Amino acid sequence: MKMKKKFTGLLTAGLTLALVMSGCSSGTKDGGTADSSEEKPKTESASGSPVEITFWNMFGGGEGDFVDQIIKGFNDSQKEVTVKQLRLESNEYYAKLSTALSSSKGPDVAVAHVDRISPFVKAKQIIPVDELASKVGFDLKQITDSNLESVTYDGQPYAVPLDTHFHMFYYNKDILKKADLLNEDGTPKLGEMTPEGFEKTLADIHAKVPDVQALAVNTPYFQEPFLNLYYEAGGDILNPDMTKAAINNDKALKVLNFYMDLYKNGYSDLNDKNPWDTFLNGKAAFWFGGVWEAGLLLGDQSKNIGAMPLPPIFGSQTHWASSHTLVIPSYVSPEKQEAAAKFMKYFSEVGGKTWGQAGHVPANSKVTESEEYKNLPYRIEFIEAQKTVKFAPPTDKYTTIITTISESLQNIIFGSETPEDGLANMEKQINEVLDN
Amino acid sequence: METKLREGKGSAALRRSEPLRLRTELKAILYLIPFLVPFAVFYLWPVLRGAWMSLHVWGIQGMEKYVAFANYKKLLTNSDFYTYLWHSFYFVLLCAPTVIILGLALALIINQNIWLRTLIRSAFFLPYVLSVSVISFIWLRLFDAKNGPVNAFLHLFGLPADIHWLTDHRFVWWAITIATDWWTVGFVMVLFLAGLQEIPADHYEAAKIDGANAWERFWHITLPGLSRVMKIQIFYQIIACLKLFGQVQIMTGGGPGDSTNTMIRYIYVTGFKKDMFGLASAQSMVFCVIMLLIAVIQFKITDRSNG
Numbered sequence: 001m002k003m004k005k006k007f008t009g010l011l012t013a014g015l016t017l018a019l020v021m022s023g024c025s026s027g028t029k030d031g032g033t034a035d036s037s038e039e040k041p042k043t044e045s046a047s048g049s050p051v052e053i054t055f056w057n058m059f060g061g062g063e064g065d066f067v068d069q070i071i072k073g074f075n076d077s078q079k080e081v082t083v084k085q086l087r088l089e090s091n092e093y094y095a096k097l098s099t100a101l102s103s104s105k106g107p108d109v110a111v112a113h114v115d116r117i118s119p120f121v122k123a124k125q126i127i128p129v130d131e132l133a134s135k136v137g138f139d140l141k142q143i144t145d146s147n148l149e150s151v152t153y154d155g156q157p158y159a160v161p162l163d164t165h166f167h168m169f170y171y172n173k174d175i176l177k178k179a180d181l182l183n184e185d186g187t188p189k190l191g192e193m194t195p196e197g198f199e200k201t202l203a204d205i206h207a208k209v210p211d212v213q214a215l216a217v218n219t220p221y222f223q224e225p226f227l228n229l230y231y232e233a234g235g236d237i238l239n240p241d242m243t244k245a246a247i248n249n250d251k252a253l254k255v256l257n258f259y260m261d262l263y264k265n266g267y268s269d270l271n272d273k274n275p276w277d278t279f280l281n282g283k284a285a286f287w288f289g290g291v292w293e294a295g296l297l298l299g300d301q302s303k304n305i306g307a308m309p310l311p312p313i314f315g316s317q318t319h320w321a322s323s324h325t326l327v328i329p330s331y332v333s334p335e336k337q338e339a340a341a342k343f344m345k346y347f348s349e350v351g352g353k354t355w356g357q358a359g360h361v362p363a364n365s366k367v368t369e370s371e372e373y374k375n376l377p378y379r380i381e382f383i384e385a386q387k388t389v390k391f392a393p394p395t396d397k398y399t400t401i402i403t404t405i406s407e408s409l410q411n412i413i414f415g416s417e418t419p420e421d422g423l424a425n426m427e428k429q430i431n432e433v434l435d436n
Numbered sequence: 437m438e439t440k441l442r443e444g445k446g447s448a449a450l451r452r453s454e455p456l457r458l459r460t461e462l463k464a465i466l467y468l469i470p471f472l473v474p475f476a477v478f479y480l481w482p483v484l485r486g487a488w489m490s491l492h493v494w495g496i497q498g499m500e501k502y503v504a505f506a507n508y509k510k511l512l513t514n515s516d517f518y519t520y521l522w523h524s525f526y527f528v529l530l531c532a533p534t535v536i537i538l539g540l541a542l543a544l545i546i547n548q549n550i551w552l553r554t555l556i557r558s559a560f561f562l563p564y565v566l567s568v569s570v571i572s573f574i575w576l577r578l579f580d581a582k583n584g585p586v587n588a589f590l591h592l593f594g595l596p597a598d599i600h601w602l603t604d605h606r607f608v609w610w611a612i613t614i615a616t617d618w619w620t621v622g623f624v625m626v627l628f629l630a631g632l633q634e635i636p637a638d639h640y641e642a643a644k645i646d647g648a649n650a651w652e653r654f655w656h657i658t659l660p661g662l663s664r665v666m667k668i669q670i671f672y673q674i675i676a677c678l679k680l681f682g683q684v685q686i687m688t689g690g691g692p693g694d695s696t697n698t699m700i701r702y703i704y705v706t707g708f709k710k711d712m713f714g715l716a717s718a719q720s721m722v723f724c725v726i727m728l729l730i731a732v733i734q735f736k737i738t739d740r741s742n743g
Contacts, residue, residue, distance in 0.1 A: 094496070095496060095708065098496040099496075119495070119496075220689065270603065271581050271600040271603040271604070273580075273602065273603065399709070399710070399711050400710040400711050400712065403705065403709045403710045404710065407690075407694065407705070410690075410691055410692070410693050410694065411693040411694055412693075413693075414603070414605070414691060414692035414693035414695070415693070416605075416692075416693040416694065416695065417693075432510075433710075436493055
């Protein structure tokens, strides 16, 4: 009895301690910059001791493992810089990063999506990276043009793009075989590339394999499949000078009506809350899935899944994309900035190979040109698809705009608004946001 | 009665001597400090700051500009606000009565000397100790249209087609209500049980001798005996239902469309997803005032019936 009590006491004490300690540890990481003044003379005088930099990211699960590998690889490869990472919950990541940047306390280098950096650039909270890159011998010309352009403001790059990620057209070969729509070489027979033509293909599948969805549509995040086809049709969210919404038009209406047709005819299931699982479990013939799903979908040969660029159903091959980038906050001391630049160089040039395995297409063209990368399954298709990507408009209101769009779209597809009213409403709301 | 007595004492002290009263007051404040300080720091200050924010355009980067009451104007002219406010009240209408009736029924059953009484009581109370995310994920799985146990169970009774509990606007509120009822009914039950135990047994005996049947005994003895607990329950349930957020956020994401978007989720989306903290603060201030009004009205009603 007594032993037991002692043990529980110890346990509680231990738990409390663990809780307190974990609180402390994040505190010291947060305050990482505060120590810089003490460390500065040390690093300058004794050339041996490394500069320690804090790296923030939001990668969980499989992606996180690849990042761990890259950081370990960097720390082992040289003795000048040590990278310590702080991994944050992806839901709260930008709230924390923004707070850190505006209070000048936080990471020395951080991951940010390309569509999120605009407010940071505007508030001068992150610095241009071109001078730093040349200082550490990192040739930014290695970065694919479209990526570099996406982080350029007033002629200067403000981040190092790591990758491009977008959607691929995944297909289930077993189902297509049953529907008699599989070519000899294992690619799908897609028929005429028009909305009607594609619907006919789906109708074929629906007729021959009735117990599966012909196309699993990402209904919970409907903005993604919508934007893919809307961009194909040549649409834009905002007008060129980003002062007004440009979404209330015929192209958007056609795309919406196309999807609603699919739901109505039973080619896609409006009530499917996990379409990605439906496709993974062989219950759907087609799926517009992210490149980051490549490991899961293409890794297992027995699933018999293939991938190709999104078919040009609405005319062009232009499609939605985003990109992970590395940014350096402006409060970081020059020594640490340089150290961070070294890490960026490594992440892009060497880490890119590891990162490519996660599915994202590395932004460094040296990596994507390597045989090592091309030998990964379907990566040639990925590179092909990357050529026609379209990034979000570089406005600091993008988060608000995309949330507005995704909410309105839910109202439209679930029938509480007609597509016409929904688009008009969306336009009105976006214009209000832009006026502010 | 009680309040009157206290007032009487206070005025007597006042008449006796001024310094003594001051000392008592100071003493009272001293005793209140352990509560007042955290209350001021963690409640009053954020509320005041929220009021201040609601007068500005405020992004995640901080204050952008002062706009006076523009946020309030924008909010009150937006039809979404009224829709979501109605959703919040609609849920009160669905959930508060059902959970109270169910809780009362369970309490009455368990109050009988039945077999395995403790086990049943714990079984019904158990969900209450779970967090909202846990119960939401449980019911998310249970209500799954294709592989969910709820539909499978209904199929046994000859349900012809799948019910899309969480994506069909005819069923979604019921799904949320069932999940919430299951989660909180245990707590309601326990409070009613405590209330039932306070009713003297001799009332029932007397009624029996007078020839009252079970229904009459329930109507004339049990219900009046529970009136105090009942008032607290109603008050508590209305407030709890108005604050609905976790269940819809996890189970439906406010969907299908926006048919389960409640006030709290509206505030959350405006602030944290759309990065409009000024507008979100204005929404919270308005909703807070509405909740306070409800509380005041309820207090008035209960006070009157008590006196």
